[in-house]
Structure formats: C-alpha cells, structure tokens
Amino acid sequence: MKLLLLSVLLLNSLFAFEYTLSPTKVNSNTYCFFGLPEVMNEKNNGNISNSCYVNMGDSYIVIDSGPSYLYAKSTHANMKEIKDLPISYLINTHGHDDHYLGNAYYKEIGVEIVGSKEFKNVEIVQETRMQSRISKEAYAGTKQVFPSTLVDGTKVLELNGIKVYLEAVDKRAHSNSDIFIHIPKYETIFAGDLVFSERIPVIRDGNLNNWIEALEKIKTIKAKHIIGGHGEIVDKSSIDSTYNYIKTLRDKVAFALEDGDELDDAVNNIKMEDFKEYKTYSEQHKPNVAIAYRKLEWEQ
Ligand SMILES: [Zn+2]
Numbered sequence: 331m332k333l334l335l336l337s338v339l340l341l342n343s344l345f346a347f348e349y350t351l352s353p354t355k356v357n358s359n360t361y362c363f364f365g366l367p368e369v370m371n372e373k374n375n376g377n378i379s380n381s382c383y384v385n386m387g388d389s390y391i392v393i394d395s396g397p398s399y400l401y402a403k404s405t406h407a408n409m410k411e412i413k414d415l416p417i418s419y420l421i422n423t424h425g426h427d428d429h430y431l432g433n434a435y436y437k438e439i440g441v442e443i444v445g446s447k448e449f450k451n452v453e454i455v456q457e458t459r460m461q462s463r464i465s466k467e468a469y470a471g472t473k474q475v476f477p478s479t480l481v482d483g484t485k486v487l488e489l490n491g492i493k494v495y496l497e498a499v500d501k502r503a504h505s506n507s508d509i510f511i512h513i514p515k516y517e518t519i520f521a522g523d524l525v526f527s528e529r530i531p532v533i534r535d536g537n538l539n540n541w542i543e544a545l546e547k548i549k550t551i552k553a554k555h556i557i558g559g560h561g562e563i564v565d566k567s568s569i570d571s572t573y574n575y576i577k578t579l580r581d582k583v584a585f586a587l588e589d590g591d592e593l594d595d596a597v598n599n600i601k602m603e604d605f606k607e608y609k610t611y612s613e614q615h616k617p618n619v620a621i622a623y624r625k626l627e628w629e630q
Pocket residue numbers: 424426504505523559
C-alpha cells in the first residue's frame with residue numbers, strides 16, 4: 331500500500347508542471363512577478379505579464395492573476411514564504427487572458443475578485459487563446475473565472491486605514507475594460523496594460539486617442555512608482571515608452587492617411603527606430619501599424 335502511494339505520488343510529481351517564478355521587491359510594500367518580454371508560447375507558458383502583491387499591513391491585495399491556475403498558485407506560494415498574510419482582494423486590470431486566467435486559483439481560496447463592469451461581456455469560449463498556445467500541463471486547472479465585484483467609474487477600497495483607488499477608464503483605451511489602481515499612501519500606480527515597458531504595446535484591442543488620454547490622466551497623478559502590465563521599469567518613466575510609441579504611431583499613420591498612402595505602403599514604410607531593440611518589435615510593430623491605419627481611417 332505504501333509503495334503504491336509512493337509510486338502514485340512520484341508519478342504525479344513527474345507529470346505536474348511547475349512554473350519557476352520569483353518575486354522582485356519594488357518598494358517596501360510591493361512585490362511583483364515580472365513576465366518575460368515575449369509573446370506567449372509553450373516555452374514561457376504564458377509567463378509574459380506582471381502580477382503584483384501589495385502588503386497592506388494585515389492583508390495582501392493582488393494585481394492581476396496571470397495566465398493560468400498553476401501560475402497563480404505558484405505566485406502565492408512564493409509570497410507565503412515572504413510573509414503569509416491573507417489576501418483581501420484580487421484586482422483584474424482588464425479582460426485579456428494573460429492577466430486574469432489565474433482567477434480560478436484565487437476563487438478556490440475564497441478571495442474576492444474585482445474588475446471592470448465590462449467583464450460582463452467577456453465570452454466563455456471553448457478554448458482560450460492562452461490554452462491554444464501553452465502546454466496542457468501548464469494550463470491544468472485553469473478556467474475562465476470573472477470578477478464578482480464589478481467597477482464602473484471610481485471604487486475606493488480601504489484596507490487597514492489605507493485607501494486604494496480603482497479607476498475604470500470609461501472608454502476603450504488598451505482594451506474596453508481597463509482599470510488602473512492608485513495607492514496614494516504608497517505613491518504607487520498599477521497601470522495594467524495601459525503601460526508596457528521594454529516591449530511594444532499591443533493595440534489589437536485598443537483605441538489610440540483614448541489610450542493617449544488615459545496616459546495623460548495618469549501622468550497628472552503624483553506617484554513614485556508606475557507599474558505596467560508588462561515590463562520591469564517601475565519608476566515614473568515606465569509610462570514614457572508606451573506614450574511615445576502610441577503618440578508617434580498615431581501621428582505617422584494620420585500623416586500617411588492624409589497623404590493618401592495605401593495600407594500596405596503604410597505598413598512597410600512606418601518604422602519606429604527608437605523601438606527596434608525591443609524583442610517583440612519584429613512580431614508586433616507591423617500588425618500595430620495595420621490596426622492603427624484601419625482604426626484611424628474609420629475615425630476620419
Ligand atoms: Zn492586455
């Protein structure tokens with residue numbers, strides 16, 4: 331019997347997938363698991379986005395749950411080693427699957443999940459994009475679980491006497507469901523995918539003008555740390571590369587449209603020298619130009 335149990339355990343551990351994650355201390359209250367500057371694939375198993383834990387004194391709040399159940403479980407195990415506090419809230423910055431597919435883990439341990447009211451419109455699908463791109467083992471246990479507390483406008487949480495402001499962006503910016511989180515006492519903003527540092531922003535689901543507007547709003551807020559949904563720059567300058575990229579892209583595409591350039595010409599001619607060093611430039615820049623062209627053409 332003992333032998334059987336042992337072999338079952340051994341077999342289980344042979345097949346069980348484990349992420350290798352370690353948190354980075356951003357400031358005295360905040361730890362982040364920074365994702366790789368890559369597109370999701372079977373090698374990184376979706377570990378491409380950021381998930382952060384904020385110590386509020388007597389509990390943690392978690393910003394984004396990552397790409398899978400096992401990823402979320404691993405972040406929590408890491409944080410328990412640092413300090414084993416209960417988790418009061420998980421906040422989803424938006425409805426893209428690399429940011430919320432870890433929700434099932436937090437639901438299982440009884441955490442209240444908060445996100446944009448637009449989550450009401452996220453579809454339950456046969457197979458998520460993440461599921462089709464990462465290994466079965468890494469995706470094990472993952473389900474589409476949506477926030478139970480929905481935010482429209484501003485929501486204020488108060489934890490241990492510290493205020494946490496959840497600001498829903500009221501127009502489609504990076505997505506239709508962006509929320510940024512501001513903790514004035516810690517001078518920290520979690521911007522979700524409104525901010526990509528060290529990576530090309532993905533505008534597939536976005537609106538350039540509204541995105542610029544949302545970033546301009548964030549820029550007016552006094553903060554020491556602005557932590558994006560991707561990338562490891564965590565001071566105020568993290569916002570600059572996304573802001574410059576989106577603005578330059580909008581201006582260049584608008585100019586091409588005015589000039590009567592065809593879509594293909596715009597895609598081939600519009601380059602961004604300052605961003606060429608980024609790992610995702612070769613994969614994402616041309617699709618971004620094409621999307622920007624179609625969207626701006628439509629708006630004209
Ligand atoms: Zn996103």
